[in-house]
Each structure stands twice: as structure tokens, then as C-alpha cells.
Amino acid sequence: MHRHAVHELLERVRRGEISPAAAADELARLPFVAGTDVLVDTHRALRTGEAEAVYCPGKTPEQAAAAFAALAGSGGPVLATRAGAEHVAAITAAVPGTVAHPKARMVVLPGPVAQLGTVAVVGAGTSDLPVAEEAAVTAEVLGAKVERLADVGVAGLHRLLARLEELRRADVVIAVAGMEGALPSVLAGLVAAPVVAVPTSIGYGASFGGLAPLLAMLNACAPGVAVVNIDNGFGAAVVAVRVLRRAAARQAP
Amino acid sequence: MHRHAVHELLERVRRGEISPAAAADELARLPFVAGTDVLVDTHRALRTGEAEAVYCPGKTPEQAAAAFAALAGSGGPVLATRAGAEHVAAITAAVPGTVAHPKARMVVLPGPVAQLGTVAVVGAGTSDLPVAEEAAVTAEVLGAKVERLADVGVAGLHRLLARLEELRRADVVIAVAGMEGALPSVLAGLVAAPVVAVPTSIGYGASFGGLAPLLAMLNACAPGVAVVNIDNGFGAAVVAVRVLRRAAARQAP
């Protein structure tokens, strides 16, 4: 519509129905018309790559399904995160072709994406699994190859070291950890890839809902670590995929 | 410049040198050109009313004076806040016509502003004076009439009640208080004007640098209170002046 209005105006300039000066004024009077159009386009392109996501908590199953269905027409992949059993049921019923990932608490409608590099998703403990799976499934849906390394926390260092080769092959490492949140520091000292750290709310007492690993990760003694919000596996995957896409963009002839 | 480029493009459309479709593409390629221009204009107009301000902490006297001088050409009033003695000296030496307000820790270059309504600046204690003065001087420079009511804290309620008439005449009340920050609650129960609350870092121990009055003011039991940052007399005055300007705008024939 906006773009149409600009065309119309330019046509009128061409036909001499309006002077260039008056047309410029009109353009200025409609603030951000052109710019907005550009933004929308770009934004949509960007989003196509990144997939649309529905965050389920606080939504009724019906609301979540409606939001999911609305996004399903965009052509790209669609994700629902933190989906309870009833959200899963409602979305699956409403949108054909979806896949449920119970461990990740997600529902996914796959869509066409570019094939990207590798993300290693490393979890410190079994309790971190849902967050790690949220990261892994998100990254896969967005085109990444994913290596999962579960239960390789720093208290059992040998399990971590035994997987070192795999870790070093990854283009990005997502480190998911609750408790003391030491995993990203250790990883960033072992690999050359960027480490995206996800603190989890796993723990009790002086964990204060994930504050302890969050602060630890922000203070990682090894440079090369950047941190997302507590339990935000989805966000970590989006950062990782953005990294992979830059690499893919450069790789293309 | 941007506006010029748009004119040029439209001229080329008029001259038939470029098709409307191609011109529309070009407009889209230069994101925010038109919009940006509009923004800049609007923004400047807005700023003229609000005065430009130099926040001195962390700046050397020379840096503060240079920033102040750069703004001094804009035609409107210019303010320097949290100015130490050496900042005052440097700015006064660099820009003719400035006025120092030591109690408010400010330097001011007056400029033409509309005559606005009345702000009552109420301070709970003598130690809050610098913050209250920062609010009062800022409001005056921006065109407001200011009533100052110092040392009318809630522990000496009679002093507050004795000034009630003046308080009720004000269009906006700025309440400045450290310690337990109770003043805005009491005021909002006594007057019908909006109360802009400024917590101060006055206090010690469990004041935690102004956290105590900040939380108290956010939890004011009387509706009608909105809060700015700790010690932010300048910000409170800008909010108050924005309120007065709306009233002035409506009042104009």
C-alpha cells in the first residue's frame, strides 16, 4: 500500500500533475513511508531466515494455536517454545505438518532454510536438557547441523575432554549450564569458536533463579564468551545461526 | 542534502529521465532518507523547547566547555548539570552570557522560551537542596514559574500543611526526597496535580544509594505519582515542562 502510494505520486510527477517540489513536500509529510517499506521488506527477509516464534507461557492453548497458525502462512519455519502438553495439542490440531519436540517443550513447523555449518550444544547436567534441546531444535530448524553433548559438566572433566575433537570442529558452541555456570569458561579455553552461554535456572538456594550462573558466565575468565538470558535456549540458537549465516554468506562464490 | 537528493530524483522523473518505477526503487534503496529528514526537523524543534544539556561528570573541564560551546549556537537555552567548580570556570570562560547556579551545580545560557505555568519544587530536607535546585533552575530556564518549598519533610508535617495553598496552585509538583521517600505519597493525597517524584541518594546504610526512596516512591499508596531516576532533578523538570507545554498548547486560541 505504502509503496503503491509512492508509485502513484511519482506517476503524477511524471505526468506533470504535481511539481517535484510539491511531491518532495508530500513525501516528507508522510514520515517514514519509503523507509518503512524498506524496513518491512528487509525485516521480513530477515525473519524468513530466523523463523517466527510463539512464546507459549501466559497464552491459552487457543491463543498459542491462533498465533502459530497466523505465522504458518509466512512460508518460513515456525516455532512454539515453552509449550505445555495442552499447547502442543492445540497447535498440532490447528496446523497440519507440525512436529512436537517434547524434550525441548517445542512444536515446529519446518520450512525451507539454507544449509549452514555446525553448532555444538553442550549441556552441563541432565536437568539442563530442556534448555539445551530448545537450543538444539531451534538451530536445526533454522538450518544448522547440531552436535549434542549432554552431561559434560566441569565436575566430571574427563567427559568433557573426551569429546574435545567434536567440540573443536563446531563453528559455534552453545554452552548450557546451571549451578555454578563454569562450563563456558572451560570451553572457551579449549576451543577457538565463539561460545554462546545459556545460564539455566536449575539449582536452588543461592542460585537465586539462575542469577549465580548468569553472573559467573558474564565474568568468564576466558575471553570468547557471550551470554543470553537465563533459560533462553531459543535466543542462543538465533545468535548461533546468525554467526553461521555470516560464514555461509562469505563462503558463497 | 538528503532532501536535495529527493528533489533531484523527482526532477529526473519529471524530465522523464527515469521511470516512476525506477525512482520508487531508488527511494526504497535509500532507507529513511525522507523520514530521517522529517525526524531531524521535528527533533530539532522539540529540542529547542527542551534545551540542550551537558552532563559534566566524567568530562574534563575542557570537554564540558567544548560541548557547551557547541550547543550554544543552537539558539535555545543551554544547561550544564553536575558542574564542579572547575567545570563552571571553564564553561563561563568559554561561552559569554552564561550564569552559574552553584547551589544547583549548574551553568546556564538562557534562551528564548515560551512562558509556561507553575511548578512547585518541594524538598524534604536541606540535604536534598542541590537536587531540588537542579529541578528548579532547569524548569525556570525552560519557561516555567517555580515555587520553591524547602525542608517540608513528612516528619514535620505542619511545615508541609502550612504551605498547602501554594502547593494546590501549582500545575505540577516535583517532590524531592531521600531517606524514606514518603513525601510524594503525602503530596499526591493533598493536591490534584501530577506529582513527579525524585528520589535522592541522601542517606546512608540501608538507603543503598537512594534505592530506599526509589522503591518507596514507586510504591506510593496515593495514585498520581511518577518517578524519575535517583538525583535526577533535571529529568523531573523536563517531565514537568512537557506537562506545562501541553497545557499551554491547549490554552492558545
Added chain:
Amino acid sequence: MHRHAVHELLERVRRGEISPAAAADELARLPFVAGTDVLVDTHRALRTGEAEAVYCPGKTPEQAAAAFAALAGSGGPVLATRAGAEHVAAITAAVPGTVAHPKARMVVLPGPVAQLGTVAVVGAGTSDLPVAEEAAVTAEVLGAKVERLADVGVAGLHRLLARLEELRRADVVIAVAGMEGALPSVLAGLVAAPVVAVPTSIGYGASFGGLAPLLAMLNACAPGVAVVNIDNGFGAAVVAVRVLRRAAARQAP
């Protein structure tokens, strides 16, 4: 009653039954009698404008309905906020003429109010809707015209910019945002009206129940922002209405 006692006393002075000195003593002995009366009157007038509100959490449906019914006799509008389904049922049953606003979690008994200017209520995300609606409904009940702009967060800047004209027409802008709470900063740089910021508890992890947007809003880099308590849509509307009333007062001949 109090006023009656004063009259009685003065009559006795007039009839010579008590000396002026003794009467002055008696007046002094009854502290705040006169003053209190004044206060009560003023206060009531003030309240009539502002509507009485029942905050439902922690109250049984019966208690909420009883409180609502008690206020319903005052002649002005009455509001119930944060009303669950059972509160709504109880209040609606108890007081005829009420209107339920489920999206705002409110029940309203309309009353006569002055016609005031315009408040723009801007919500950053769909999850902020209940708080934004609480602000919008409250403002409407108190006499304001309300423009609702939903889902115009800073991550989709074009949606915000596309509504700029409407925003600039408003006398006050209420900005409701959770997550990083950036909306008020962006708005205060775009409009000249005062911006009342409402942080919401929407979010998780390092949002810490709304602490993140609260701190962000208090630190808004654009002056002109004042903040109310987390999720306090009602409070923001009362501040906005106080602003509008000052403008209306000035406008009157």
C-alpha cells in the same frame, strides 16, 4: 460534624457565652478540626475526579464486591482492578450498571467526568496487553480520549514509526513494556508530550519480575520519561489524567 462543632462554638462566642480567648483555646485543643474538614472536602473533590478503585488480589469475591458497592454510592466512577473471573461475577451481581473489561481484568461503574484530552497507550508486545488495557480503560473512565497502539516494540521499529503522527497528537503517552523496556526512551525522543512509562513483569530469567524494564526506564537516555510501579497500568492512567486535567483547567475561560 466537625464543622457543626465549630459553628456551635462560634455561636456561643457571638452570644457571649464564651470569651474569644477561651474559644481560641478550645479550637486549639481540638487539633486539626478545621483543617481536617478542609482536607476532607478537598480530598473528596479530588477523589471524585479520580474515581475510587478496588484492588482485587488478596480479597475474596465477597470482600471485593462489598468494597465496590460501598464506593458505588459516591456518585463518581468506580473501578475494580486485577479482577479474576469470580471477582467480576460477584461485583457484577452486587452492583447494577457495572461493565466488565476482561482484557483489562477490570470491572467499571461509569460516572460523570469532565471530557479531557488524548492519551496514547502504547504497548510493546501482545503480552503487555492486560497492563496496557488497564491503563486505557482507567483513562477512558476518567474522561480521557484514548488511542491504543499495540505491539509496536522497538525490535520492529517500522511499526512504531508508522504510527508517529498519532503519537505526536497525544497530550500524554503511556508506554507499556516488559523485556528490556526500551520503548519509553525511543518514544521520548520522538514526541514532545510527557511519557509515563509502565514496566511489566512480562519476561523471565534476568527480567527478575520486571526489574529489568523498571531500571531501564528509570535510566531512559531521553529526558521526558517518568515511571510508575511494575504492571501499574492504573497508576499510569491516573498520572496521565492529572496532566490532562491541568490542561483542561487552563483551557477553560
Added chain:
Amino acid sequence: MHRHAVHELLERVRRGEISPAAAADELARLPFVAGTDVLVDTHRALRTGEAEAVYCPGKTPEQAAAAFAALAGSGGPVLATRAGAEHVAAITAAVPGTVAHPKARMVVLPGPVAQLGTVAVVGAGTSDLPVAEEAAVTAEVLGAKVERLADVGVAGLHRLLARLEELRRADVVIAVAGMEGALPSVLAGLVAAPVVAVPTSIGYGASFGGLAPLLAMLNACAPGVAVVNIDNGFGAAVVAVRVLRRAAARQAP
């Protein structure tokens, strides 16, 4: 028993059955025997005055009733605080002569206490009532006369001022307030008695579970205020009663 053991030992010394040196060794070997006895006695005496209390949360009704019954034999009054309906039922069934105080969430077994002076229990809002009642009932059970002043918050100052005479007659004032917690500051500027402040967890958002009024009360600008834990009406009453007892002790011939 301990005291008996000491007597026995001393008897054996008198009878020459044990040398003083050996007896001294034995005394030293039983650390705190004598001292402990003293402590126990004093302590019991002290407790008799203060009543024994059962804090119900986290206890099953059976556990609470058993604890209450165990204390009921001590001769003094016994209190159960934060008692849910099922705690009340269990305790009432288990111990004859108890009285339930639903508004205070308490069950009480009265006992003989000295007649003490007056405590004014002032509540800022209706939501603070359970905490205020906990303070009032505890003080009454322990021998105080109690004046209740409900709903006299600082936003409606006239209601507070209208009760000033009563407030000034009290020997101790207990001020119960949530939200911004301004009540104790205002009270301490109006009366000469010590003010015991009780912050409540009433509120939401930036109240942070009562942190806001707690900090406000600790920073009260008027000296004469001391603070107990959030929602701790029982603790405030015990402090108040200790004050009254000292006065009573001095008053006795």
C-alpha cells in the same frame, strides 16, 4: 535436676565425703551446670511473661496442635500464629479453652498476665489488617490495652490527624504499613512514644515482597522508629510489651 545435683555435691562436701578440691573439679567438669540453672530459671520466668508461640506455616495441623498442647501446660498464655483454617480446627480440638482470632490468623489460650499500659496499633490500609491484628491480639494476650486505628495511611492524612489524641495517649505505637511504608515516619514526628514499625508484604512489582516499606522504615527521617521483620506483627507486639513491662516495673512501689 541440675540444682539438685549441686545440692547433693555440696552435701557430700559438708559430710566430708568429698574434698573441696575434688568438688571444685567436679563443678568445673560439668560446664555451665550452675550457670545453666540460673539461665533456665530466668528464661522460664521471662517466657511466662512473653507467652509461648507456635508458628504454623510448614507444620501439619497435627504438628501444630501437638506443639500447642505441649506449651499449654506451662501456665502462661499460648499463641499460634499464621494459622490456617485446618490449624485452627486441630488446635481447638486438641486444647480446651482456646479462642480463635480469624482476622489475625491466630489461636490463643489465655493465661494470667500483668495489666500493662496502652499500645496503639495503626494500620495504613485494609490489606494490612491481618498483620495489624496479629500485633493487636498478641499485645492483648500479653496484658496490654490496645487501641486499633485502621486505614489511616499517609495518602489520607486527615484520617490520621483526626486520631492524633488517641495516638498521643499510647505508651507505644505499632505502625503497620506496606506500599511505600511512610506511616512510621509521619507518626514518629507526631508522637513522643517509641514507634515500632512493621513493613508488610502487601503490594506488588517494585514492592519486592515488602523490601520497599522495609527500607523506607529503616530510613525513617524522624528518629524514634525501630523496625521488625516483614509481616511480623507478633514480633512487634513482643517488643511493645517489653517496653510496657519496664514502665510497669518502674511504676510499682
Added chain:
Amino acid sequence: MHRHAVHELLERVRRGEISPAAAADELARLPFVAGTDVLVDTHRALRTGEAEAVYCPGKTPEQAAAAFAALAGSGGPVLATRAGAEHVAAITAAVPGTVAHPKARMVVLPGPVAQLGTVAVVGAGTSDLPVAEEAAVTAEVLGAKVERLADVGVAGLHRLLARLEELRRADVVIAVAGMEGALPSVLAGLVAAPVVAVPTSIGYGASFGGLAPLLAMLNACAPGVAVVNIDNGFGAAVVAVRVLRRAAARQAP
């Protein structure tokens, strides 16, 4: 003045120059005139007992001396707290008859006060001495007898227990402690008097400027403890003196 105006008005009523109704209106129009007078009187009386205090931090020596001198004419005792060497010099030079208390960081101008009961000021460690002395000197200046018990922390329990008799004789106990702040809990289990607890900022690391003992004292497991702000020895003494005055008032025939 105010009182005079009331007299005048009443005279006019008596002389029939103004009707009682009109006079009542006039009284109502001057809000708080009578009430305010009463308040002022009461307040001053109250203050006379409590002494006026100058809090020195943030004041220049000249400002502190000027404030002190202004209060010195009131007839009652005057205190300056947290006075640095230069404050002491300036005040001593400005006001004859003052006494410096370096350990308490105070300057005192003694004044007539009633003879009151006994306060035990108990300090947990040598570093708490300045705060304990501030409490002790303030209490003495206001008429209390003071027993000082220094360095009787809970890690050396025997030192505390050895002074038990003295502690039990006190009418109020002020417990000053940094570190873990355990002293008031222990004391409240040993004595029957009210315990006013003063957390100090002594400590480092996880003391967080006195937060640790503050929280500990608010959570004292023994009832009978009320808490003032961190390092607020002055405030604790005022609470204690208010307690003693009630006892003295009751004792008087």
C-alpha cells in the same frame, strides 16, 4: 501569629462584626491554622526532650557550625553526629560550652533533661565502638544512665555471660554489631528488656556494607528485637530514650 489571627477573628464574632457562619468559612479557608499551631507547639516540646541533631557528612565545617549555632538557642541539648575533626573545630569555635566526644565522632551542647532509667549499650567488637559510642553519648545527653559493655561478641560467649547481671538491670539494651549480627538474638534470649539492634557496616565482602547484620537482626530468632538503620547509633538512642521516658512518665506521681 496564626493564633493571633484566630483571636482577632473570634473577637470580631463577639463584637458582631462577622457572623458565626462567615467566621466558620474563614476558619475553613485558612487550612490547618489552628491545627498547625498545636502541632508546632507539641512538636517543639517533643523536640526539646529529644535534642536537635546536626548530621555532619556532606556539610562543610561552616555549614555544620551554622546549623549547630542556630539550634543552640532552643534551650535544649544539641548534638552533632559523624563530625570530622574539622567539623569539631568549627562547631567548638562557633558555640561556647560544647563538648567534643572524639570516639563517638560527636560534639555536644548539654542542656536540661529529665533523669531517666538505664540503657545498656553492648558492642560486639572493638570496631563497632564509634557506633556504640554515638548511641551511648546520645542517650546520656538525653538523660539516660548508660552502661557500656564493649567487645562482648558471640564468638567469646563467656565475656557476654560474665556481664549478665548488668545486662538484666538495664531498662533497654542497645546491641551494636557488624559481621554476622548475632548479638541481639543472643541478648533477647537472655534479658527481658526490649533490645534495640544497630547493624554496623563493619566487615567486608559479603557483608555488603552492613546488609548481612541488618538482615540477621531483622530475622532474630528471639522475639523482643527491633532494628534501626545501619550505623545509626543516634537513632537507637532516641528509640531507647523514648522507652525510658514512658517509664518515667508512668513513675511520676
Added chain:
Amino acid sequence: MHRHAVHELLERVRRGEISPAAAADELARLPFVAGTDVLVDTHRALRTGEAEAVYCPGKTPEQAAAAFAALAGSGGPVLATRAGAEHVAAITAAVPGTVAHPKARMVVLPGPVAQLGTVAVVGAGTSDLPVAEEAAVTAEVLGAKVERLADVGVAGLHRLLARLEELRRADVVIAVAGMEGALPSVLAGLVAAPVVAVPTSIGYGASFGGLAPLLAMLNACAPGVAVVNIDNGFGAAVVAVRVLRRAAARQAP
């Protein structure tokens, strides 16, 4: 397996099938193979002593039972902590030979352990009992003799002092306390053994979920105290058992 691969490689060196240089390269290519093996062995040995533990919260009864059963084959003792009734049922059904400890919220499968020294587990209040029992049962399962001292808080000092002999005989003291957390400070001043402090989340208001005793214990004025996480009775017992094992190791001929 790893060890086998190394053997194989070395055999090939011995047989001349691979040069030492190539073998060294291969060793280097398999990072941490040898080292890892060592670690694994050591680690397992270590774990045998310490028992494996299943933390139940966030696990379904089935998951907890499966994890428990998996560990049950290791030969050492196995523990489940924070087990609800349904966890207990599931584990007991799945693994023969387990013992439920309801007060400690634990299920235990005993296993062979060395006989160690004595741990005194001291609880400040009855509400701390579940945490204290978790510590006591864990220590017993791991081979320690345990002395339980319940309800010996600092407000009733005589109960603590009466048990001093027992306390002084212990090799390690575990002090469990909520509220103000003063117990470890008092204990560390009375005994020569290391004191492991466990803050509990018992309390309300300004306890902030156990923050108050946590900070108090970290600031213990008596040296000799080290602290574990809030409510972490299991962790305290493991620290204590590590202390006892060092003593046992030294004691062995």
C-alpha cells in the same frame, strides 16, 4: 577401551609395525586418552566413597527411580534427596533393599563404607529438621558416626551450652540454621573442630529465601566456619565426610 587402544598401539610399536614418532603423533591426536583413563579410574574410586546421589525435584517419580536404579549397580551406597512421597514409592518399588528416611526426605540404598569419625549435626530450630536430617543421614550412609543436637538455637543458649561436651568430642560440626543464622558463629567460638554451616530457607520476609542466614554465616565473627548452599544438608555432609576421611587416612598404620 581407551586403555586397550593404547596397549594395542604400543604392541604395534613393539612389533615394529609403527614407528615411535608416528605412535607419538597418534597419541597426541587422541587428546586426553591416557589422562582421561586415569581420571575416570580415580574419579570412580572417589565416587565409591562419596556415594552417588539423585536430586529428585524436577524429576518424575519414574525418572528418579530409573536414575536411582542405574546407580544401584555401582556397588557403593546410593542416595535420593528431596524425595517426595511419590518419589519414595517409585524408588522403593524399583530397587530392592532401599530404606526410606521421611524426616530427611531421602531414600537410601546402603553400601560398604569405611568406618569414620564423628559428626555433630546441630539444628537451631525444629523447622530446620529436614535439612539437618538430610545432613545426618547422608553422613551416616557415608560411614560417619552422627550426634544429633536438635533445637539448640542461640536464643536458648543454655540448651546449647548444656550439650557442650558432646559438641567438643565431634571431629566436625555441621550447624544448620535459618532465621538470623547465628549458630555457627557461636559454635565456632566454643569448639576446636571445623564448623560446616548450612543456612536454611526457614523464615519469611527479610529472610529472602535464606539470604539472611547465608550472609550471616559468611560473615561469622569466629574463624573456623565454612558455608554451603542454602538447605544443602547433603553437601555439608559430603564436606564433613571428606574431613573425616583425611583423618582416617592419617590414622591408618
Added chain:
Amino acid sequence: MHRHAVHELLERVRRGEISPAAAADELARLPFVAGTDVLVDTHRALRTGEAEAVYCPGKTPEQAAAAFAALAGSGGPVLATRAGAEHVAAITAAVPGTVAHPKARMVVLPGPVAQLGTVAVVGAGTSDLPVAEEAAVTAEVLGAKVERLADVGVAGLHRLLARLEELRRADVVIAVAGMEGALPSVLAGLVAAPVVAVPTSIGYGASFGGLAPLLAMLNACAPGVAVVNIDNGFGAAVVAVRVLRRAAARQAP
């Protein structure tokens, strides 16, 4: 050395001087020998790319210069961060070939690095400049091309939008902002590259030393943002360079 020892051992196996089994034992006895060597090598290679850094605060000029000189022999670039004037002087004097970057508070010894892609370093305000420069200089020294965009905060949105093209060309965006920290959210909605957010301690009051922008950035409503520690420009640059290196690695034939 370690590698040498392994060679030696293997040679002895080859010569039949030691059996494979004994050699395996010996390998196992020296834990981590081989693995450690690998780690050291990798680590050094990794570090060569990342440059060694000396963090100056808390070091005397001599200590900083000595540390810098020690690293200078490694062949790669060396950085000193947060260097005061005296640190700069000492390092420059001690190591030839260094370059001082006063705005970034850094000293740099350049070294050979691979040519990498582009980092846009965006600063919200002039006060954020030192942190932004630390990021920019670090990235440049490590081989990145750097685009600097200063003073493009969200309150002056037009300045940000006017630079959109440049921003969209960057492979990584580093967003540096204090105050409300809204910049990364806005940027992540405008560009497709990963956004590394650096909160700064610029601000006062409720900024709480950078906590406000830190929390805001962690809660960014636009996915694609990861956060480093407050003021950690160096760390952000290392993350960015790790991203660029992956792209470069993929790009290589």
C-alpha cells in the same frame, strides 16, 4: 619436553627395553602428559590469534610493563587494557614498537594476524566512547576491519537509521550502551548479523553501576543479541573476532 618424554618411552618400547604393558602403565601414571601437550599446543595457537592481554587495574606500572614485556616475545600482538597514563609510560618505555591508544585506554604491540571481515562498533553516547574504542582497537589489532558509529543512541533514532547501510554490511555488530541499554534491541531488529552487546557503567542512581543496561540487554526483545560483562569492550571484540575467523576459515579454499 613432555612430548619428548613420550617419544623416549616409545623408543624404549621399540627397542624392547620395556614391555607394552609397562609402558601403558607409565603413560597412565603421568596423567594428562600427552593430552596436556596437545592442549598446550592448541592453546598457544589459539592464543596467537587472540593476542595476549594485560589488564592494568590493580597492577603497578612496573608490574604491567613486566607482564607486557613477557608476552611481547610470543610473536603475536599484545594488548594492555584500562591503562592509566603511568601504565602507558611504563609499557612504552619497556617495550619498543608499542602504540598508545589514549581514547581506548590501551597500549598495543601489533603482530601478524589474518585479514578478517568487518565489525561495526556502535556507541550510544559520547560517554561510552572509551569502552567502544577498547572494542574497536582490540578488533583491529586482531585483524578485523572496524566501522565506528558514535553517538547513535535510541533517543535520536534518525542518527541510527541514517547509518543503516553501513550497519547492514557488517559481519558482526558490537553495540555499546549505558543508561537504559536499548541500543542492541533496536539494532538486532534492523540487521541480520549477530549483535554483541556491551553494557557500560555510564549513568548514575538506578543504573547501579551498569546493572540497568546489563539486565536490559539480557532481556532484549529481538533475538540475535548476546551480552558480555559491563564495560568489557575487549571481551566483545574477542567474541566478534571469533565469529569472523569462522567465516574466514569457511571462505578459505
Added chain:
Amino acid sequence: MHRHAVHELLERVRRGEISPAAAADELARLPFVAGTDVLVDTHRALRTGEAEAVYCPGKTPEQAAAAFAALAGSGGPVLATRAGAEHVAAITAAVPGTVAHPKARMVVLPGPVAQLGTVAVVGAGTSDLPVAEEAAVTAEVLGAKVERLADVGVAGLHRLLARLEELRRADVVIAVAGMEGALPSVLAGLVAAPVVAVPTSIGYGASFGGLAPLLAMLNACAPGVAVVNIDNGFGAAVVAVRVLRRAAARQAP
């Protein structure tokens, strides 16, 4: 003295000069006499082992020297911690035989102590050295053998693993770390000894003065870790020595 008084009393009982009942009364009247004596003796013995310490901050050099000199007569070792250059000078001048440890910021007067086992003091970074040295020197002065492992943080894991043998030989491990505080978790997974963790205030931004490593250590995922206050090297050493003494006590025939 006290003991003498008891003897005297018992003698009088033996001589029949006082009845057992009267003597029992007298014993009870002197609370804690016997008990106190015991306490004092024990306490002194305890202290002899642990050394007396003077904490210098907040003390003038003269005060520190006086406190040190007073303790120097006790016969055992004496320590001064956090000693500035001027404290060192004053103490050294005042007490002959002292030794300064500048890296540990300590002054020590050695004294006779039992020969104990081994403490490994592990520091994560060079900046942690002063705290690590405070722990090491304190432990040595109290009789422990100390192994120092500096700069073995988790980002350079190989340095830690290379020292594993030494670590495993230690009877107690003290782990000193700032930043993310991951070291104790890693260590507790590698060794069987108890790990005493010392968070340090090294770091900036989101370290919040050591809060980050403190929380991390309290949440260590490996059991076997207990934590002391931030920067409290002295306290960690005292805990470690208490552990060693228990082992020594058991070892003795």
C-alpha cells in the same frame, strides 16, 4: 580468681561455716562462674592453636601496633592481616621478632605450633595472589605444610591438570578465585580432600565486588566444597588448619 572463689566457698561448706543450701544459692547467684571458667580455659587453649589476629583496615598504625603488642604476650603466634605499609612499619617497630609478608599484606610473630599435614593453596589468577598468600602464610604460621599452585585457572585447564598429583596429595585444598569462580567445582571433581573455596573481589562490572564467584562457589556442582567470605584468605586457612588438627589428633597414639 573465679575458681579460687569456688574453692573458698566449698571450704566454707566443709568447715560447716555455710550450709549446702546457702552455698547452692550463692553458686546460683554468681551466674556462669564455674562455667565461665571452663569456657575461658578452653577458649584460651583453642586460641593458642589458632593464633590471634589483628585486622588492620580502619585501624591507625598505632592502634594496630598496640593491638598486636597486646597479643604478643600470649605465647602463641600473632598475625596482622590486610596490613598497609604504614601498619607494617608500626608493628615491626613495636614488636621485636616479627616478619613481614608483603605479598600477603601480613605481619607475623611466629610461635610454637604443632606440625600438621598439607594444605594446597590454589590460585586461579595472578590477581588473586594477595588473598592466596594470606591463606598460605596463615596456614604455615599455624603449623601446616603449604603447597602453592598459582595461576591455574580453568581457562588454562592444562596447567591445572599438570599439577594434579600434588593436588591429590594435599589433606585440604584451598581454592582462591575471582571472576566466574569455577575453580572449586573443577577441583572438587578431581580430588578427594575437602575444598575450602575463597571468592575474591577481583573483577569488575557484573562481578559486583565478588558476588559472582561467591554465588558460583555456593552452587558448585561437585559436592565437597565449602565457602568462606569474599577475600577471606585468613578464614579459609583457619578452617583448613582445624581440619588438619583433627587428623593430627586422631593420628596421635
